[in-house]
Structures are given as structure tokens and as C-alpha cells.
Amino acid sequence: xxxxTEKITEEEAIPTKNLxxxxxxxxxxxxxxxxxxxxxxxxxxxCALIADPAFxxxxxxxxxxxxxxxxxxxxxxALFSVDLDTCEQRAAVELDxxxxxxxxxxxxxxxxxxxxxxxxxxxxxxxxxxxxxxxHKLPITPIEFPVRFDSPRLIVYGLGYDPTTDxxxxxRVVQFYGDxxxxxxxxxxxxxxxxxSWRRIRxxxxxxxxxRGFGVLNNSWRKIRxxxxxxxxKRGYGVLANYAxxxxxxxxxxxxxxxxxxxxxxxxxxxxxxxxxxxxxxxxFHMTVGVLGGQLCLLxxxxxxxxxVWVMKEYGVRDSWLKQFSIEQPDxxxxxxxxxxxxxxxxxxxxxxxxSEAPLLLYDSLRERVRNLRIRGAPDRMETEICVGSxxxxxxxxxxxQPAMMKKHRKHKKRRFMEQRAG
Amino acid sequence: xxxAKVFVLRxxxxxxxxxxxxxxxxxETIKNMIEDGFGHDLIPLPNxxxxxxxxxxxxxxxxxxxxxxxxxxxxxxxxxxxxDSWKKEKEAVPEVEKDAEEKARVEELxxxxxxxxxxxxxxxxxxxxxxxxxxxxxxLVMAAEKAASMIRGKTPEQIRETFNIKNDFxxxxxxxxxxxxxxNDFxxxxxxxxxxxxxxxxFxxxxxxQIRKENAWAIE
Numbered sequence: 001x002x003x004x005t006e007k008i009t010e011e012e013a014i015p016t017k018n019l020x021x022x023x024x025x026x027x028x029x030x031x032x033x034x035x036x037x038x039x040x041x042x043x044x045x046x047c048a049l050i051a052d053p054a055f056x057x058x059x060x061x062x063x064x065x066x067x068x069x070x071x072x073x074x075x076x077x078a079l080f081s082v083d084l085d086t087c088e089q090r091a092a093v094e095l096d097x098x099x100x101x102x103x104x105x106x107x108x109x110x111x112x113x114x115x116x117x118x119x120x121x122x123x124x125x126x127x128x129x130x131x132x133x134x135x136h137k138l139p140i141t142p143i144e145f146p147v148r149f150d151s152p153r154l155i156v157y158g159l160g161y162d163p164t165t166d167x168x169x170x171x172r173v174v175q176f177y178g179d180x181x182x183x184x185x186x187x188x189x190x191x192x193x194x195x196x197s198w199r200r201i202r203x204x205x206x207x208x209x210x211x212r213g214f215g216v217l218n219n220s221w222r223k224i225r226x227x228x229x230x231x232x233x234k235r236g237y238g239v240l241a242n243y244a245x246x247x248x249x250x251x252x253x254x255x256x257x258x259x260x261x262x263x264x265x266x267x268x269x270x271x272x273x274x275x276x277x278x279x280x281x282x283x284x285f286h287m288t289v290g291v292l293g294g295q296l297c298l299l300x301x302x303x304x305x306x307x308x309v310w311v312m313k314e315y316g317v318r319d320s321w322l323k324q325f326s327i328e329q330p331d332x333x334x335x336x337x338x339x340x341x342x343x344x345x346x347x348x349x350x351x352x353x354x355x356s357e358a359p360l361l362l363y364d365s366l367r368e369r370v371r372n373l374r375i376r377g378a379p380d381r382m383e384t385e386i387c388v389g390s391x392x393x394x395x396x397x398x399x400x401x402q403p404a405m406m407k408k409h410r411k412h413k414k415r416r417f418m419e420q421r422a423g
Numbered sequence: 424x425x426x427a428k429v430f431v432l433r434x435x436x437x438x439x440x441x442x443x444x445x446x447x448x449x450x451e452t453i454k455n456m457i458e459d460g461f462g463h464d465l466i467p468l469p470n471x472x473x474x475x476x477x478x479x480x481x482x483x484x485x486x487x488x489x490x491x492x493x494x495x496x497x498x499x500x501x502x503x504x505x506x507d508s509w510k511k512e513k514e515a516v517p518e519v520e521k522d523a524e525e526k527a528r529v530e531e532l533x534x535x536x537x538x539x540x541x542x543x544x545x546x547x548x549x550x551x552x553x554x555x556x557x558x559x560x561x562x563l564v565m566a567a568e569k570a571a572s573m574i575r576g577k578t579p580e581q582i583r584e585t586f587n588i589k590n591d592f593x594x595x596x597x598x599x600x601x602x603x604x605x606x607n608d609f610x611x612x613x614x615x616x617x618x619x620x621x622x623x624x625x626f627x628x629x630x631x632x633q634i635r636k637e638n639a640w641a642i643e
Contacts, residue, residue, distance in 0.1 A: 018586065019551065022555075032575070035574075038578075041592065041597060041600045042588060043592070044591050
């Protein structure tokens with residue numbers, strides 16, 4: 001039987017009956033994970049190729065660049081998923097995940113490169129790749145900051161990837177609110193998959209906008225500008241774009257007034273920065289941050305009037321903010337409070353989450369119209385997340401420290417605007 | 424417009440083909456050869472047969488004419504000229520074509536591509552190798568995507584036939600991969616559970632069919 005030809009140079013590319021390995025790898029990198037898992041048993045070369053970290057990376061990059069291999073993940077106690085490309089034809093199915101329990105609701109703390117961070121509580125957190133069905137339980141880390149009995153507490157997480165160390169990191173920000181409305185103390189810890197350990201890092205010197213908060217000890221409603229915020233709303237997870245996590249923060253600008261801005265936490269150098277905002281003409285809106293197609297975006301919610309979606313086309317560049325579209329509150333579609341973009345669909349429309357309930361919204365970019373997007377099998381009230389199908393393994397540290405992989409603290413003089421990572 | 428310059432290519436089976444400079448330049452390899460001074464005589468392509476070169480030339484000609492017509496519409500710009508972006512891989516942040524003429528051109532191109540790449544598997548593999556050797560990115564991408572869609576749903580055995588590969592696992596290793604690894608579709612326990620469910624008939628007909636189809640190689 002003819003054998004595989006090894007990787008060959010262009011000069012030697014005699015047309016053979018068998019494709020050279022470099023072309024095989026190219027073809028395989030375009031396949032969904034399910035097919036690749038099956039094809040591991042074709043032969044030893046294919047098995048090794050599919051497990052090769054370089055191939056895993058190429059496959060992931062290709063999926064992200066072409067907006068393919070994506071699934072929508074719905075969370076309502078249990079987790080459900082449906083392929084993005086067929087979400088209107090097929091029904092969502094319940095996911096069998098390692099934290100599944102009849103008594104506990106599972107949260108999705110973040111989604112990055114095919115890994116989901118799920119938790120049933122702050123002590124029970126996992127990184128899970130649903131495509132290859134591998135998971136890794138994070139060690140527990142206490143909150144070191146002394147708890148003041150009566151001060152409300154905000155705990156938010158963010159999951160991301162650090163390309164300089166090829167590492168996945170989970171950031172936990174704990175904020176305690178002081179006596180003044182905008183003062184707070186914080187404790188920030190970072191978990192690294194590579195070292196399988198938590199590290200406390202410098203505190204976050206910003207007050208995170210808490211209307212998406214969770215874990216408030218006393219079950220009260222807080223108001224900003226006479227708008228009550230539901231505590232059942234999704235936890236304020238960090239939004240991942242350009243290897244950084246983003247949150248909306250607030251600062252006092254005068255007595256009883258505050259302005260919101262975006263704070264970023266760079267996963268590479270672990271510094272906090274402020275993201276410049278566009279010059280808004282009308283600023284009587286509520287602002288949240290999101291990510292769309294790997295690009296950071298702002299949602300400006302003019303309650304009961306419209307929502308504007310601004311996208312930062314070039315990360316970090318203030319002039320690159322573009323008002324991509326706005327959704328009016330029409331009579332046809334029932335009114336909404338909050339809207340959050342999830343992803344682009346396969347033909348360029350935008351899928352949005354509306355008030356964490358079904359149905360989703362589909363914004364048709366061409367016709368500039370919004371319609372409902374019903375997903376069969378998805379729960380009526382749910383939080384939505386996007387997840388790419390990837391082969392990214394969950395190899396945590398097995399006890400041996402490798403100097404080459406130690407984190408390099410580098411102050412970045414130049415930001416990397418290319419290669420958005422999300423989902 | 425394109426110069427009157429013409430080049431002659433010779434395939435491995437001795438046939439010659441004349442093509443314009445603009446068509447020749449679609450192949451980075453040929454372009455480099457010409458720029459290195461090898462364009463005066465025949466340009467030999469010992470790795471490409473005449474049957475395949477015909478297909479390649481068809482692609483290159485379409486590429487050139489597509490670029491010319493895109494320049495005429497309001498959206499025509501330099502970005503389409505580059506080999507690398509002609510067959511634009513679907514972008515994560517898609518550009519919406521609002522210009523009607525441009526839209527029509529894109530549609531026509533898509534249809535042409537679908538017909539062009541509707542070829543049998545051996546021709547496809549030969550075309551893929553030629554595109555790789557001749558360094559024609561757009562053609563390579565098109566052929567690779569087609570190949571991927573063709574093999575996506577195949578079983579491992581069908582894959583071996585398609586690629587002429589020998590199964591070099593020992594029976595034990597093979598079983599190992601199938602059952603042991605968590606990367607498999609089923610862990611042994613899950614596999615056992617499924618067998619039991621099948622025995623007790625706990626599946627709905629659709630569930631059973633779905634599992635059968637998805638894991639034909641695991642269960643049968």
C-alpha cells in the first residue's frame with residue numbers, strides 16, 4: 001500500500017496519488033471538531049496531527065477568522081446548545097456537563113477559544129471544553145479581603161487567553177462597597193491554567209458598575225438615575241476582546257452624578273487601562289460593554305426609545321468607534337430593557353440577546369430591520385453565550401514547573417490590534 | 424490594461440499553453456519565475472498535467488476578468504487584486520454589499536465557483552496539489568474547502584480509501600483509541616449506558632437514529 005509522503009517543498013511537488021501532509025492538514029483544519037475526533041483513528045499520522053498543538057491552533061484560528069464552528073450556549077440552570085449555522089432549523093439540546101446537578105444552577109462565567117468556564121458556586125468552578133469533553137476543576141481560592149458584614153459584595157469573573165504565555169486565565173474581581181456610593185475596595189486574583197494556581201494581583205482601582213452584580217448579601221435593589229436593576233440579570237462577566245477583559249466602571253463627577261467608562265484588564269501584562277470612548281452627542285443613556293465578532297462594542301441604551309451599538313473597529317483607537325446600527329423600540333416587537341449582541345450569523349446579521357429571554361433578536365444589516373429569532377428547545381428565560389468548537393486541550397500543570405513557560409512581565413509599548421479573540 | 428505579453432507554459436505530458444501576462448501572474452510561482460528571467464522560453468511545469476493546467480488557466484482567467492469587472496463597479500478597489508483576498512474567506516466581521524451591481528457580480532462569481540469546483544475527487548486532489556505548487560491562494564482555498572466538505576461525514580474506513588491510507592494501528596491500539604480516551608465521543612461508561620439503554624429500549628426512535636448516524640463507526 002502506498003505510504004504518506006512527508007512534508008515536501010514546492011520543487012519536489014510531484015503530483016502523487018496521495019496528498020502531501022501539508023495539504024491534508026489544510027483540509028482537516030476546515031473540519032468541525034466532531035469529524036476530527038472521528039478521524040483520529042484513520043492512522044497514526046492523522047492521530048498525531050490532530051493532537052498537535054500547532055494544528056489545534058490553526059484549526060481554532062481558522063474557525064474564528066471565518067466565523068464558523070460556533071454554537072450558541074443557553075443557560076437557565078441547565079445548559080443547552082445549538083449550532084449557530086443551523087439554529088433556526090435544529091432544536092437546542094441539553095448539554096451533559098460535568099457540573100450537572102438537579103439541585104444547583106450552573107453559571108457560565110466566560111467563553112474563550114472553545115473553553116467554557118462554568119460554576120455552580122464560587123467554590124465549584126471548572127474549565128470545560130464541550131467539544132472534546134474534557135474538563136479541569138480549578139482549585140479553590142479564598143477571598144482574602146476581610147468581609148465587612150454589612151457591605152454589599154460584587155464578585156465578577158472574566159475568562160481570557162494570554163498569547164505571550166499560551167495560557168488561559170480566569171480573573172476574579174471582588175469589590176466591597178464602602179460608605180460613599182462610589183468608593184470601594186477590591187481584591188483581584190488571577191488563575192492561570194498553565195500553573196494551575198491563583199495569584200493575587202494589584203487591586204482594581206475602579207468602581208465596577210454593579211447593575212449587573214450578583215452575590216449581594218442583602219437582597220436589595222439599588223438605583224441609578226431612578227432605574228431599578230433586576231438582580232436576576234446576568235453577572236457582570238468581563239468582556240473579552242483583543243486579549244483583554246473589559247468592564248464598565250463608574251466614577252464620581254460631582255455630587256450625585258457619575259460618569260461611566262470602560263476599564264480593561266490586559267491579560268498579557270496584567271495592567272488596568274481605560275478605553276477611550278467616542279464623542280457622544282446625546283449621553284442620556286445607560287452604557288454596557290459587549291463584544292461582537294471579536295471587536296469591542298458599546299451598547300447605549302436609551303431606555304424605551306432605542307439601543308445604539310457602537311463598535312471599536314480598531315482596538316484602542318478612539319477614532320475607530322463606529323455606530324454600527326441602532327434598534328428602535330418599535331410597536332411590532334415587544335419592548336425591551338436590555339439588549340446585548342451575541343455574534344454575527346453566517347450571513348452577516350447580528351444576533352442579540354434581549355432581556356435574557358426568548359426569543360433572541362436578529363438584526364438584518366442589509367434591510368436594517370429587526371426580527372425575532374426563536375430557537376426551539378431553548379428555555380424561555382436564558383442567558384446566551386457563544387462558543388467555538390475547538391480542540392484546545394485542558395492540560396493543566398502536572399507538578400513540573402517549566403521555566404520557558406513562566407509568565408513574562410512585559411510592559412507593552414505597542415498594542416496588538418490584530419487577531420481578535422473571542423468566543 | 425493588460426500588456427500584450429504572452430507566456431508559454433509546458434506541462435509534464437508535453438503540451439503547451441499560451442497565456443497572457445495578467446493570467447500568468449495569478450500564480451505566484453509563475454510570476455516569480457518570470458521575474459527571475461525564465462519567461463523568454465517555455466516555462467516548464469513538470470508537476471502539472473495538461474488536464475489540470477486547463478482547469479487552472481480557466482480559474483486564472485476568471486480571476487482576471489472578475490477583477491477587471493470589479494474595478495468598474497463603485498466598490499472596485501485594490502483589495503480584490505491581491506491573490507490572497509480574492510476568494511475572501513468568510514470574514515468574522517462581514518462587509519455588507521449594498522451596491523446592486525457589486526452584489527450581482529459576487530453572486531455570479533459564487534455560482535461560477537460552485538460549477539467550477541464540482542469535479543470528481545481525483546481531479547480535485549490533483550487541482551489542490553497544482554494550486555499549492557503554483558501558489559495560487561484563491562484556488563487552493565476553494566479546492567481545500569471543497570475537499571473538506573466532501574470528507575466531512577465519512578467514516579474512518581472511507582477516509583482511508585479516499586486518501587489511500589493504510590490503517591497502521593494494531594487492533595489493541597485501535598480499541599484503545601476508540602474506547603479509552605476521553606476525547607472519544609463516548610467514555611466506556613457512557614458507551615455501556617447506551618448499550619443498556621438500547622437493550623431496554625429507552626430511546627425514542629429519533630434519538631436512536633441520531634446516535635446511530637453520529638456514531639456509526641463506534642457502535643457498529
